[in-house]
Amino acid sequence: MSRMSGSMRGRVRTALIFIAALYLTACGVSNVVIEGSFPTPNINKLPLTVAVYYDPVLTEFTYIEYSETGNEEYNIASGQSHIELFSAVLPAMFDGVIVVDSIEEAEALGVDAIFAPIIEEFQLALPAKTKLDVYEIWIKYNMRLMTAEGDYIADWVLTSYGKTPTESLRSVEAAINAAAIVALRDLASSFSLSFTQVPEVKDWLNTL
């Protein structure tokens, strides 16, 4: 039996590495960390100082999309991007914004209100499953506004939606990120424009 030549052995090794890489990528979950920048809204500021508490439910939020066979397919982390979003939006809405580590810390500051947003639900629709040429993301939030003493002012639900079309030279991860950024911008626009229209918030503002 003739021995394999050096070049042949090299080719076989390359092919084996390629196959192994394919297997590894096919089995693993893809991690997507949502990254993007957000513009500052052009709106009138309210003469209020608000403390913001980012609940770990928001900052550590991850969503796992499962394949049709039940395997973990995409792990989407969006916590940091939400902090960046609110950091761009809130200073444009209020005269003063203080980020706090706990509700108790906010109560001690004597601010006008405490704002604590959380994510309640996250949904992802992939073209492979919907048969549409768009990636879609829905996020449902619970916006909580409290007095400086921690008493309830308002607690309302906001939903945001983002989509992006499929593109031939773009990865699924990049498309998910793009759709998430559109959804986050949607949250920023609806939150900043509808804040004073929330009935409980409106009533509270009238008492100030």
Place this chain on the structure above:
Amino acid sequence: MKHAIGRNRLGLALLLLVLLVSCTTTTIDEFRQGETSIEGHESVVILGRRQASDYETRSEFVECVGERMTRGENSISIVPEQEFVDAMFPWFEPRTAPLRTRDLERLMTEAVVADRMTEFGVRYIVWLDGFTETTDRSGSISCTIGPGGAGCFGFGSWEDYANFDARVWDVDSLTNVGTISTDATGQSYLPAFVIPIPLIARVEANACSRLATQLKDFVNGS
């Protein structure tokens, strides 16, 4: 000699095929509702409509139309879409963007929006709405890879259809001054004999080019 004739014939056949596939049919339809003209210091912003649930106007197409309008004779100053949308945030997002001129009128009562519009010198807003779809896919190509090499064999073809509408709003009079529609179709081929040779009909590129030319003339009032 025989070989040379054969090669020439093959070359001619290929050239004919390329010429055939290069053809796309584009139809432009213009509906004018008001007078238009633009001064040197004024600009146009082209925005993509993104309200539909099953498609959205691609930003690359919007960019293509804008870029072509800045070229050649009677070129027009175009405000980049993303720069405008970011500067106007949150008033021109998919959920908040004005759908009718009545909405724009209401939006212009916001001092911050009116100021930004003046800063950009926007005279016309062009709303682009549409998409390109691929239909009538046929044929098949199979590729194989082995230690000795790789190759593809087969033939595939498909038809692309692009349909875009451009609505032009006059920011001064807050009215819709016209609509330009473009339809483009073209057949693409992909023969593969060891190497796949894509013969692509540039449907969207043609739609972009024709629409940009028509829009430029429309805005200039010619």
